[in-house]
Amino acid sequence: MTRSPLMAALMVMPLVLLVVAGGVVPLGLLLSRAVLEREVAPALPRTAGALQRWDGTGLPDDAAFETLAADLAALRAAGAPGTAALARAAARLVADLPVLEGVLPGTAERVAETRTGRAVSVLVADPAWGEAETWAALRQAGAPASAFHPLAALGLRRTAAGGLEDSAQGPHARAILARGVGGAALATLACLVIAWPLARWIAEAPPGRAAPRAALAALPLLAGEAARAAGWSVLTEGGTAVALAALALGLVPLMALPVALALRRAGPDLPRAAAALGVPPGMVLRRVRLPLARRGIAAGAALVFAQALGALAVPAVLLPGRPLASTVLAAAAGAGEWGEAGALAAWLLVPALVAAGLLLGPLLRPRRGVAA
Template identity: 30%
Template sequence: MTALCETADAPIAPRALKRRLRHAERRRNLLFAALIGPLAFFVLASFIVPIASLLGKSIDNPEVHGNLPQTLALLEDWSGDALPDDATFASLAHELTQAAGTPAVANIAKRLNREQPGTRTLVMRTARGLPLPEGTPAREGLIQLDARWGETQTWHLLRNAGGAFTGFYLLSAVDRTVDADGNIVASPPEEAVYLDVLKRTFVMSIVVTAVCLLLGFPLAYLMATLPARHANLLMILVLLPFWTSVLVRVAAWIVLLQNEGLINQLLMWTGVTEAPVQMLFNRFGVYVAMVHILLPFMVLPLYSVMKGIPPAYLRAAVSLGCPPLRSFWRVYFPLTLPGIGAGALLVFILCMGYYITPALLGGPNDQMISYFIAFYTNQTVNWGMASALSVVLLAATLVLYGFYVRYLGTPNTDAR
């Protein structure tokens, strides 16, 4: 302390020393910020911003709100018991006339049709009939174009779909909707599909994760106990699938599993089966290909944890009279739980987002939630529904990660 507080001439005052220490701490923090700044910017630009944008699109509702602002403003004071006043009819006729012939009409029609099927024809027929003949009252003119403008239900639908933000997509992603009274209720059975898809995604991910764990645990244990030369050879074999693309591996399984493929030919040649076994375009083919692709993601975390467990623990337990199998279960296995948790979490999350393998090897009842996200993104261009399903998938992932951090994130030290 004396060396810090003294110079060659005189001691440094405590206040000056504190100032110098704060200055040194500030310089060190600025240096750290400069070092991690590029990485932080990259994560922000490529990860945080896209996710935030995705979350925003799941509740964004611009189609009606942005194209019929005056009509929606008038509907805010509407009681809902009878038809709106003439000013509201005139405003709707005016705004639809301005939007006629532009993509805005199609966007309005598509958004309303999502709330109630069949409404698209209402909007498009009305837009084609506008502008109204001069001197025709807007109320009578719109009802003549389509009688549904004379029903209060249509105006309720327009007002409900006209908010700047909506929970429609998020509710639809969990098979829920809002009834005429504003209550959240279950979707009709013919429209309730997403909970079944989410359940199927969870079940398939659990099965693939369990199979990867059953196959990967003994392999990782063998690699951790073998000499380095043999363990390195096994490591090369484990990493071998990474050297080819997913499409190539899926195509290879198609060749192997098809009715005239090598596996069926081998089964019939050995007399195990008399006819080809259907292994493609069903759940079995999806499981086989996904386990083959994701097995390394289970083996590597397990191997890294097992490699750090001293072999002396098992020898000490056996020398104290504990049987080998019980020693393994009571001493070694608890120490591998962080590796099991990390591998299972990694494999499960990757399974949840799989798209190519089920699409190529599975049937209609084997598609996972990522298939529907791609469908709404690429084919129907329904960004709201695609974003809502992505939010559900992200929420499930965060729940799993929280479970891992809470129960499997730290080693179990009781066995030590």
């Protein structure tokens, strides 16, 4: 007697909920922080609301100047909590427009000492408020959400006119992302080269020895990234090549086991027949063995690439002076910079999803003339 589809769904539901609660929800919350603005609007709520009604051309009207003066006065009156909120808002503005260093706290002090109207006092406090770019930065930072953090992760920023320009940290930010993605790709290729003989050793084993060989191949996964990185740092002085070697060797099981499973399912008949017909070994590899293992290679490459993108311990131990995107993400999360962390997580997730789609997509479609 077979179980009904409803019963099967109910049995699987706890596992689905566990996966969602443990993976999808935390990742979704982190990615949402990449676009949410949480620094300026809580500190300057009336100013943020007034600027959302501004069309962005020229300077805002006097009401915006007055609400800024009122918000700054409220922060000064709030004592220590207000000072902390002002510091967070000022740091956010400086991140978008470095020339605003000290403008917001200085304005808060000088506005209270000026005996003119509130709108005039803001201009007198700092001439930066006479520039449209200053108000554009304040408007963007005070919105509920913006593209500031995703753009900053790529080294870009918005101009007052709404265009894009390279930020001061642009080359450095893009170099971090390039090292992360390029290192993961090189580690994936190295894993395939190293794992191929290991996969054949497992696939060609007699029935009673295949499982022990597979278990032996999986031993590096039990050590953990930190232990492997620390061990490599003791044996060597580090460097890019050492970091990639440590990363590749640690992830070899994720490549070897899927490839071994694909080769074992395909069986040895076709390679042996090709060799018996006099086909050169190199052609047997290219035309027979690799096509037979393509599903395992695709699965292993997707697993290794995704894991290599998120490897934190290896670059942190071996390359402390040249951070990768993953280490910067970890540092940002540890410092509470959730916007930066979410943006880096989003940009690192994109190549992983693209790679998985390119590698696994064709394999999910049944071949013509072959039953799925």
